[in-house]
Amino acid sequence: xxxxxxxxxxxxxxxxxxxxxxxxxxxxxxxxxxxxxxxxxxxxxxxxxxxxxxxxxxxxxxxxxxxxxxxxxxxxxxxxxxxxxxxxxxxxxxxxxxxxxxxxxxxxxxxxxxxxxxxxxxxxxxxxxxxxxxxxxxxxxxxxxxxxxxxxxxxxxxxxxxxxxxxxxxxxxxxxxxxxxxxxxxxxxxxxxxxxxxxxxxxxxxxxxxxxxxxxxxxxxxxxxxxxxxxxxxxxxxxxxxxxxxxxxxxxxxxxxxxxxxxxxxxxxxxxxx
Numbered sequence: 423x424x425x426x427x428x429x430x431x432x433x434x435x436x437x438x439x440x441x442x443x444x445x446x447x448x449x450x451x452x453x454x455x456x457x458x459x460x461x462x463x464x465x466x467x468x469x470x471x472x473x474x475x476x477x478x479x480x481x482x483x484x485x486x487x488x489x490x491x492x493x494x495x496x497x498x499x500x501x502x503x504x505x506x507x508x509x510x511x512x513x514x515x516x517x518x519x520x521x522x523x524x525x526x527x528x529x530x531x532x533x534x535x536x537x538x539x540x541x542x543x544x545x546x547x548x549x550x551x552x553x554x555x556x557x558x559x560x561x562x563x564x565x566x567x568x569x570x571x572x573x574x575x576x577x578x579x580x581x582x583x584x585x586x587x588x589x590x591x592x593x594x595x596x597x598x599x600x601x602x603x604x605x606x607x608x609x610x611x612x613x614x615x616x617x618x619x620x621x622x623x624x625x626x627x628x629x630x631x632x633x634x635x636x637x638x639x640x641x642x643x644x645x646x647x648x649x650x651x652x653x654x655x656x657x658x659x660x661x662x663x664x665x666x667x668x669x670x671x672x673x674x675x676x677x678x679x680x681x682x683x684x685x686x687x688x689x690x691x692x693x694x695x696x
Contacts, residue, residue, distance in 0.1 A: 423456045424509045424525055424576065427501030429494045430474070431464040433515050437549075439473070441516040441622050448518040450482050454525035458484040460504055462497035465490035495588040495596045502582050510577050512597075516622040517544070517573045524618045528576040531612045538581050538609040542574040544619035552623075559613045563691075564605055565645065565684035566659045568598045573619045581609055594629070595636035602644040605680065634660060649676045659685060662692040 426449055433442045449459055461474055461483050477483045485504055491497050498512060509529065513519075521527070528540040546555045561569050585603050588596040634657065641656035651659075651671065658664055664672075669689050676682040 423458060423507035424454065424511055424529075425501070425505035425507035425579070426457060426459045426511045426513050427498060427505065428459065428461050428513050428515060429464070429497035429501070430461055430466065430470065430515050432466045432468045433470045433473070435468040435470075438516040438622065441518065442473075444518040444620075445513060445515060446477055446482055448520070448522075449513065451522050452519065452525045453523050454529065456507075457525070458505070458507060460485045460501045461487070462491070462501045463488035464493075464497060492590060493593055495590045495592065499587040499590065502579075502587060505579060508579055510579050510582065511575065512572055514573060514621070517619055519618060520545075520620050521616070521618045524574075525576065527614060531614065532576065532578070535612045536610075537612045538604070539575050539577040539611045540614060541570040541611055542614040542616055542618040544571040544574055544621055545617050546621045546623050548623050555623075556617060558615070561605075561611070561613075562684060562687050564602065565641070565681045566662070566688040568601065570601060570611070571619060572597045572601075573621065574614075575611075592636050592640070594633055595640045598637060599640045599644060602640065606644065606678075645676070645678065645681050649678075649681075651675070659688060662688060664689045664692055 433439050449457065459482060463471060463474060463486065465488060471488050474483060474486055478486050487500060502510060524542070531537070531540050541559045543556055543558045546557060548554060557571050559570050563569050581604060585607060589599055590596070592599065637660045638653055638657040641659060642651065642653045646653070646656045655668055655671070658668055669686070672682060672685045676685065
């Protein structure tokens with residue numbers, strides 16, 4: 423079974439109802455049928471709960487909790503606690519699957535390659551007519567950028583049993599922190615190099631200042647402190663402005679090959695941006 427967890431808050435007020443219905447249909451139409459869909463609503467007050475209850479009445483929502491919470495990561499942790507599936511997928515209210523076979527393919531690849539998770543590409547649709555953007559999975563960037571599109575990830579629930587839950591002190595970057603924890607614990611993934619999810623742009627992660635602040639702290643927590651890098655160093659790593667002295671510091675002090683190779687790749691990519 424796959425447990426699909428959807429955190430939710432005021433989808434009508436935020437203009438996400440159209441994409442929400444697309445998301446529900448895309449989950450229901452998956453060819454892999456052993457699915458439970460769990461909704462954790464943060465206390466919506468705009469009519470969202472009435473919409474959710476209609477889907478629950480028709481059997482498309484298996485578990486529904488509505489209670490004020492501290493944010494998306496508390497909601498996800500509640501959902502994981504309720505999940506009965508062997509696998510977990512996090513699907514937001516303004517994302518939807520573009521491949522009806524996505525879950526089936528993911529399970530096949532996990533079992534075939536004996537990995538802990540799968541991930542794929544997603545396309546981001548603009549709210550105001552800008553060019554759509556495709557975000558591709560790339561583990562090379564893992565230690566300075568989010569390498570996977572979390573909506574495209576199907577993760578063994580055992581991973582959460584082993585590593586614990588999302589860090590609720592973050593508002594934006596806890597999913598990235600969790601990916602780093604997975605990779606540093608040598609959890610292995612399989613990449614499906616196709617667009618399997620469509621997302622609507624915007625949301626809290628589009629707050630650039632908050633994103634830079636939190637990701638810099640995540641990098642520091644996950645490996646910076648251990649390898650004598652400061653929060654300021656981690657900030658430069660994330661915004662891709664690595665001076666030569668910081669590169670030398672990375673090469674000298676970062677002993678983990680996976681991290682060092684990713685940061686050197688970051689430096690090379692930053693040169694290409696000049």
